[in-house]
Amino acid sequence: MRLLPKLLAATLLAASSLAFAHAPADDSLYIGLGAKEGIRKIVATFVPLVLADARIKESFSETDIKNLTLRLEQQFCVLAGGPCEYKGSKMTEVHDGLNVTNAQFNAxxxxxxxxxxxxxxxxxxxxxxxxxxAPMQRGIVTK
Ligand code: HEM
Structure with missing residues (x-):
């Protein structure tokens, strides 16, 4: 007789984990951005704009642009709920010492x-x- 509650519990557990396994992650932003290819295109437009922007381009004079491009693609994909992994450094570490201002962040x-x-x-x-x-501003702006 004690087996029944155990069986019930096990069934419930299995059912709930199944439910979780099938619960779709919210990837609506990822899809809205055009998924991987859309994000790739956005970053491909974004990086040259940054490098041509008189307000901020100086900061990137010694930056490996290929790496920056890849990291931004990964970061935006993760933020948007896409199936990616960000393999770059922490935002605070990357921008530490760059003296980034609020105006530059906004630019x-x-x-x-x-x-x-x-x-x-x-x-x-x-x-x-x-x-x-926006919440990253605190970790990026140091000046
Ligand atoms: C929303 C704002 C920002 C985001 C999400 C962001 C994101 C990133 C990412 C993902 C990287 C690459 C990290 C890595 O290589 O591991 C990076 C690098 C960099 N960022 Fe930002 N960033 C932001 C704002 C800024 C601003 C405002 C500036 C300066 C005007 C800036 C200057 C740089 C520079 C110079 C690097 C390269 C550092 C290096 O090569 O050592 N970033 N950023």
């Missing part, structure tokens, strides 16, 4: 919005990505 965000606009990303989706970047 870079503006360039990202232009890049998304040029790639046909709806403003609702643009705002979602920008909102996810």
């Amino acid at each position: 870079l965000t503006e360039d990202l919005q232009i890049a998304m606009e040029r790639n046909g990303v709806p403003s609702r989706i643009q705002n979602k990505l920008v909102a996810l970047l």
Whole structure:
């Protein structure tokens, strides 16, 4: 008779883990950005905008642009809920010593919005990505 509750518990456990296994992760932003290819295109537009932006380009004079591009693709993909892994350094470590100002942070965000606009990303989706970047400001801006 004691077996029944155990069996019931086991069944419930199995059912709930199945439910979790099938619960879809929220990848609506990832899809909205155009998935991997969309993000690749956005970053491919974004990086040259940053490198041409008089307000911030100086900071990137010694940066490995190929690496930066790859890391940004990974980071945006992860932030958007996509099936990626960010393999770069922590934001605080990367930007430590760069003396990034709020104005520079805003300039870079503006360039990202232009890049998304040029790639046909709806403003609702643009705002979602920008909102996810906003909390990073504290770790990036040091001046
Ligand atoms: C939302 C804001 C920002 C995000 C999400 C961001 C993200 C990143 C990422 C993912 C990397 C590559 C990390 C790695 O290589 O492991 C990076 C590097 C870098 N970022 Fe930012 N960044 C932001 C703002 C800024 C701003 C405002 C500046 C300066 C104006 C800046 C300057 C740099 C530089 C110079 C590097 C290269 C560092 C190096 O090569 O050692 N970033 N950033």
